[in-house]
Amino acid sequence: MKPEYVGDGGVATVSYYAPDAPTRFTDSLHRTGFAVIRDHPVPRDLVETIHAEWLAFFEKEAKHAYAFDRETQDGYFSTAVSETAKGNDKRDLKEFFHIFPGGRYPAEVSDAARRYFAIAGDFAGELLSWVEANTPEDVRARFSMPLASMIRESPATLLRVLRYPPLTGKEEPGAVRAAAHEDINLLTVLPASNERGLQLLTRSGAWTDVPTDFGSLVVNVGDMLQEASGGYYSSTTHRVVNPSGEAARRSRIALPLFLQPRPEVKLSERHTAGSYMDERLRQLGVK
Template sequence: MHQSPEAFQLAAVSYRSPDAPARFVEALRETGFGVLVDHPIPVDLVEDVYAEWLAFFDSPAKHRYPRDPERQDGYFSHAVSETAKGHSKRDLKEYFHIFPWGRYPGEVSGAARRYRDLAAVVAGELLGWIEDQTPADVRARFSMPLGAMIADSPSSLLRVLRYPPLTGGEEHGAVRAAAHEDINLITLLPASNQSGLQLLAGDGNWMDVPCDFGALVVNVGDMLQEASGGYFRSTTHRVVNPSGEAARMSRISLPLFLQPRPEVVLSERYTAGSYLAERLRELSGRGKEG
């Protein structure tokens, strides 16, 4: 029986389980989020990326790659970080945008690129799960297979994201990531080195997303919501400020935003390109991507 979002508890699903596709897509349907364990992305690769990029963010080298305001690649300091739609305070974070065609720091190894390529393959498989588990009448809305929408997309984005330690001097009301939805098709995110990610449940309460290290978190973006006519919903989520010892530590995360090629038709109203352009205009160029 279809459960209400209020009754649904988000639990990790083993990627290797025979019923993984059904359970994973059920979680996406109920909460907008799914969590996978036993997946093919090596934990040691994620650890390597975390370690060397934490060192990169702690070095002056990051300033050699200032963000390009037009191309939106490179390093984004807190001073040019995002302000979520409906909020007035900038998120407490800094990050580096890696596009397939974009700049990549010479001070780090290619581990982040290897992670991106492997995660993109997994994403294609998960989109196949989603499509296979979607009712035929909803699936008929898709202009092409979901996995084909992201194939060779220049718009898919790996964000290497660092939330610095809290000092106590932060602006009142500022948080690591204010409540928002992602614009893209789906987002893949290996569990961070710290907890803090929460989703807004159907009953209006915030639910912690399981974050055991090695897990892979996947969430629905606005474009999949649009393409599915609302069958899958893009769920509001946030990253809350920690307390105690965790507040004195950096939090790092690696969201991969899977975005269709600009010409891909999402619905009668939008292509992926026109949808993204409209959303960015709504955000006055501040571009809350995830």
């Protein structure tokens, strides 16, 4: 069976149960920085519950009681303190809540997001094992330890519950929901959102939509895997564009799980995971 590709991006959509899923998944990450998994074990109804609960939470004033902490980086980030993508001068049009193992968690929602964190985290460890098993031996030799071991019991792995608010027409010119950027971590695991808008930059320099059928998982390479692999895996530039028409009046919810190694894990001769993260957070203006 040949991989299913989308447009110029060449992103493979792989069934979790296909016998060759690990090789096709890893090949797509190597070629494009992205892959999509369907028929996976992460419960769709759990994702739907989180979307509903947290959409209601972001509409409440109670969210401000959890204002983010610059040192721990957990809690609520309003649109006023949202990220500014590296090389950009306008803040993204989004608000979000950072959930870390042992970090703050709002009393106004159920434990659904915590349960998702645990389930998706276990599945992500399997995906990292797929990557390692299908990486060329000379590249694999660069890893200071097995990739799945890098995130085991990591206090830095992060679930971001993210809301892109409806557009009002009063946004600053040039501001977008998420400006072009690369992720910091090893891999990002993202349930396809309730709204379209995620795009990646292809090697030919064109923007193309990432397949986002609700119920599938979008996985992409982060800077830390690029660093650890000596560039064999590329951290692909991506963005979330502003919608038009009726979609502009709806919120967009996203649940990216950022797989981040323990701070002391060695990525390369020049960086540990902790030193790399500190450098990037300062560039983003949130530390």
